[in-house]
Amino acid sequence: MEIGIDSFAVTLPDPQTGRTVPAAERMDRLLAEVEVADQVGLDVFGIGEHHRAEFLDAAPAVILAAAAARTKRIRLTSAVTVLSAADPVRVFQDFATVDLISQGRTEMVVGRGSFGDAYPLFGFAFDDYEDLFVEKLGLLLRLREQTHVTWEGRFRAPLSGQGVFPRSHQPELPVWVGVGGTPASFARAGALGLPLMVAIIGGSFERFRPLVDLYREAGRRAGHAPEKLKVGVHAVGFVADTDEAARAAFFPGWAYMIGTVGRERGWSGVSRAQFDAMCGPQGTYLIGAPETVVARARTASAALGGVSRLTFQMSSAMQVPEAMQLSIELLGREVAPRLRG
Template structure:
């Protein structure tokens, strides 16, 4: 199992009104990716949002800067809001990233749970799924062929133009990011794309029927079982003890989910909700290295085997020392323990 980190490049002022500039926060983010590279983390993902408190509207640019400062870690979006973008340009951006990183680029594409990109780029919400269906089709054709002839509803036709540059990898990895919609799981299986499931609430086991649907759709379409990889994106944070991890992460979590609650009309988040999500029956990977290891293994078992788990460590607080230490613990203690357990399980 690969272990990764996802970031949304959050930059909120501190509770006392102080804070860092956007440039300083970006420098911190690049430092986090460097630390993850040195610590042995397998993959680092940057989300895509277009909000006043996030700095990740252009993830490929951030990842390219990180590529020049790292040597082994894989670099991916988490996720690219493909419905609101031009698939040709997305492919060019990530093919360029692949060349800069010497073959370490990937992308996770999806419709996005934050919807601000749609009006920003002139798209209508009733076209939410039609946009994604058409643009995913084009992205996969561009990935397969340098010269593409294609016609669609939302973008001018292609009549055999060459699309450059081509990536360093023979096939640029594209994962399909999904939430809880059965159609999305079935689509990923039918296309034979690896699946990245965003799990931010409830328990891991409730997604097992959807994973089974994904694998069945893939088998029905003739894709090999090893092609049908499953990944999990879950909220996570590591400290020396469970209590320390919860106490460090909760204030920033409460700020982030408080913003989401106001935007979406939810009730304000509580500490009791957070602690429940961190419990063995919840879906958070927050705790000591031992707890994070057990929770990651439990998630994999609940879903019938997982190829990758990424810890969503973005927080409304900017405790950079705690973040650095969490990344180091994840790479130096959690990831090796998970790999040892996996090796024993296959021996």
Template sequence: MDIGIDSFAAILPDPTTGKPPSPVDRMAALLEEVETADRVGLDVFGIGEHHRAEFLDSAPAIILAAAAARTSRIRLTSAVTVLSAADPVRVFQEFATLDLISRGRAEIVVGRGSFVEAFPLFGLDTGAYDELFVEKLDLLLELRQSTDITWEGRFRPALSGQGVFPRPLQPRLPIRIGVGGTPQSFARAGQLGLPLMIAIIGGSFERFRPLVDLYRETGLQAGHNPDSLSVGVHAMGFVGETDKEARDAFYPGWAHLTGSIGRERGWTPPTRQQFDDMAGPDGAFLIGDPTTVATKMRHASDTLGGISRMTFQMSTASLETAAMKRSIELLGNEVAPIVREGIPHDALMQKT
């Protein structure tokens, strides 16, 4: 299992001072986090894409390029690229360039996005939310296959054999589909035979098993090799010295961000009990000491029939740099070895 981190470069208030960091300081801290992840042997670091005041990740390829220059082995990916609101030609060029800078470590996770701010920002109709994604994904996959293509769609000017450069170092730039909870998205990924990245930001892992089964069944029916139908999970996660320390560190930032977004969407205000339930044995938050987190990761993989990648959304913790780096160190030095050694889930449970 690949193990890594996803960040939205959130600017949240410090839980002790109540003051947010400056954008310059937050970006510097983020790059330190990527360096730390690379140093402790994590496999992948992803940067999201949002177009909101509380995030700094509107141009993820630029952040990843800066990270590429300061790391040597960790894979660098979007998490996710809002492809519906982007030009696939430009996305391909940016990540091909990142692939050259990083010497073959670039990946793309594409999705429709859970926020809609990018659509009016770039003059797009949210009513064509799904149609935009389908067409642009088709073009992106064509660009991956060939330098010179002829292509025509509804939402972008046609291509009539123009060359798209540069080409990446990797012969086939890795592309995953990022999904939430709609069966249509899982089935589409299976039909195309593309690896899946599931955002599980609440509830339980169990409720996603029927959707994962749908993905795999659709992929097999479409004639794809089972080995290509890999499943990754993006989940809220944080590692501390103890379960209580990890929960207390993560909760303030999570409550602030969830409450802010919830007010826009009409959600019930989040509570500590709700948070503790999701961080408990039956919830989907990977928050706790190294053994607790490793146990839940193994459980998640068993529940979903095998996971090839798991990434932690840690930036919601809203912590100062040293604490974030310590959590990354615990993930790389203590959690990852337990998971990679393949210790049976029952044996891990006996340690807790």
């Protein structure tokens, strides 16, 4: 199992002081986090994409390029690229460029995004998000296979054999499909033979097993080898010396983010009891001491029939750099080796 981190470059006010870290300082801290992850032997670091005031990751390929220049071994990916609202030609060019800078360590996870902000921003109708994604994913896959593409669709100008450059360092730039809970999305990824990244941020891991089985069955019917049908999980996670220390470090930022999003979506308020339940045996949060996180990760993998990659979304604890560094170190030096063994 590969172990990594996904960051949304969150910038939140400190719950104690109310101070918000300046954007440039937060970005510097984020790049330092990637460096530490590389040094302690984690497998992958992902940068999300959002177009909101709480996040600094509107241009993930730019952040990944900076990270590529400061790291040696770790793989670098988006988490996710909102492909429905992007131009696949530009997406391919951006990530091929990062792949050259990183000398073949770049990947991308493509999806439709959990927020709708990108659609009106770039002139698309949110109601078209499904058709947009299907068309643009098809074009992106063509672009990684062929330098000169002839193509026509609904949502961008046609291509008539123009060359798309630069080409990636890797012969085939890895593309994962990021999914939430829509069965058609799981089946589509399987039929295409693309690796799957499942965002599990609530409920239970077991609830996603039928969807993962659907993905694997669709891949089998399409003739793809089982080893090609990788399943990854993006989950909320954080590591500290003790369970209580991990929860105490993570809860304030989590409560702020969930509360902010909840007010927009009409949810009720959040409580520490709800958070603790999500950290417990029936929840999906991988938050605690190393031995707790290892046990929970193994449970998650078993519930889904085997997981190839597990990435931890720990941005909500970003207010304390020392806690973030310790969490990354524990994840790389104590958690990852046990999960790989």
